[in-house]
Amino acid sequence: MFEAFVTMCMLAAAGVKAPLPGETCRTALLPGFAAETKAACERTSRLVPRQPVGAKEEGLPFCAPRPTSALYFSEAAPGVFVHRGAVAEPDPANVGDVSNIAFVVGSRSIAVIDAGGSRKVGEEVYLAIRERSALPIAHLILTHMHPDHVFGAEPLREAGAVILGQANLPRALADRAENYRANFARLIGEAAFLGSRAPVPDRVIAEQEVIDLGGRVLELRAWPSAHTATDLTVFDRTSGILFAGDLLFDTHTPALDGSLRGWLAVLSRMKALPARRVVPGHGGPLLDWPQAAEPLERYLGVLEADTQRALADGLALGPATEAIGRSEAGRWQLFDLFNPRNATVAYTELEWDP
Template sequence: MYRPLFRKCRGLEVFEAFVTMCILAAAVPDAPPSEMCRAALLPGFAAETKAGCEHALHSVIRKPDDWTEKPPFCAPRPKSALSFSEAAPGVFLHRGRVAEPDAENGGDVSNFGFVVGSRSIAVIDSGGARKLGEEIYLAIRERSRLPISHLVLTHMHPDHVFGAEPLREAGAAVLGQANLPRALSDRAEDYRASYARRIGEAAFLGSRIVAPDRTIAQQEAIDLGGRVLELRAWPTAHTSTDLTVFDRTSGILFAGDLLFDRHTPALDGSLRGWLAVLSEMKDLGAPKIVPGHGGPLLDWPQAAAPLERYLRVLESDTKKALDEGLALGEANEVIGQSESGRWRLFDLLNPQNATAAYTEMEWDP
């Protein structure tokens, strides 16, 4: 249905607007600061000629904010550095690395995708840096000229939200669960400092958290033209901000981090709440699911089994540790250990999960 449009789009030479972002950073400790720069995409000024791009660019006043004092410029549109697979007609998925964010992967450690309707396109999650949001935009434009109408953020974690701003600049309304604005506001500075340290200031240049334009408290549908996406907010589970996206046309459910594959799950909400939500998700009628990490496309509900097993082990081990009167430090050494060979990044994340489970369950009657 969509392929002729994609082929037509690839045949065009298009110019985009860019701005040179710079920061002062020390190359080595105690050294004088040096300037780090990169050309950052400014969506919204694309044209089939350089003159057309420049006319659009200079017809509005853009303040470069704190990025640079250098004026924006137009250049041929580059190819996206990200790979996307077409999981179903009009559904494109990118698989992030199953790894911790670092300078080598530039924060590309979570899954995201986009869905194409007959009138517009919706993006689900945006990666862990502005640069990734720019690359998502470029990947979309390699396939379609349709407007990008929505960006859905599945939850608050930084590897899913820091790429949002360029997609909003491209015209997308940013949507999230009702608790997301407060959660992002409370954590914005910590997330920024942590992610910049992990992936490096150069890769993180220009990245910042943007608040959702609209929130979903229960359920909502967005119509992309001949294709309706069903958005559902969930009670506290992986986090207090979880939101899923179901495309009934393809039967694909975007779960965000309500589902992990191979990557050790991260418990930042409620252990028992997560188990309850997984059970409810099985009734949505989705045969396929996109996890927040791993995959990127799995059979549903079969894909729930490893995560449910892990969460049940956390629950039973924590109860046993509490019954035996173990202090938190002692409990952390035993909770979940039978799962250690089944997941990547286990030694990093399981102690955090054990602490969260112990804290949640220690006042059980």
């Protein structure tokens, strides 16, 4: 099988048409043009006009044998494949592969759950899917707004996926897209990040919706503000696996970007779901449910208790963030990066709602 590729380069300054010496470029996969022969692949790929975002394309697309994906997906259950992202900050080595990604295969189509932190990661997800199935990639479900889960969306959209998310997701991404792009381009490096863009969801879920992949039904559920104001979970009825996104963390320090008390309330409700196992947004990648919620509930409970104590003692925000949650330091990775941010959000929330 042959796939289409193109050389993608950084946009030059206005009025400059030729590639500059030492210009940043990379070879990008173009999903949607796969064919049994090289000639058939080239015929279709060169006829379709393209408008790459944040990059320019040098020369015509070309076709080559389909490569093997660089991402490892384990089969968590028949037809359910899960990739464990690195528990790390995005950097040039991991190109934004720092969150968990999954796909579910039905008899008619495939749904992908989250897309990773760069177009490059999304291309590798596409290749991993094609190693296992030629069925249409019908849906990409984004569990929330954070860039490590969404910037890989574009190749999957090009492959035919309809992008779904929680009702607040379009506005949240529109408001943050440029900041997210600049930050991830800096962390990952411009070359690896070329062609990455914040997606625009095609359809949103306000409460609940079901998707039938062919003999396999996924339940999508929107939640009130918790980890973020854009959280969505996916439950596969066939396997009994819940895809929790970042409503559940394992190993990686939780990241609070919504409501502390809201998150605790949502976790309590999630524990009543009929799931037997769960895929967290980070760590795992496959844990028993609801037991997997216990470490996160403990951490959030410590945040709440410590914040209430700091407020009662009259501590200002700066000194409070140094104390809040410190007893959890040995239990989580990346603690010194994320816990101060969490303490700030908790303090701000509980200051107004003690």
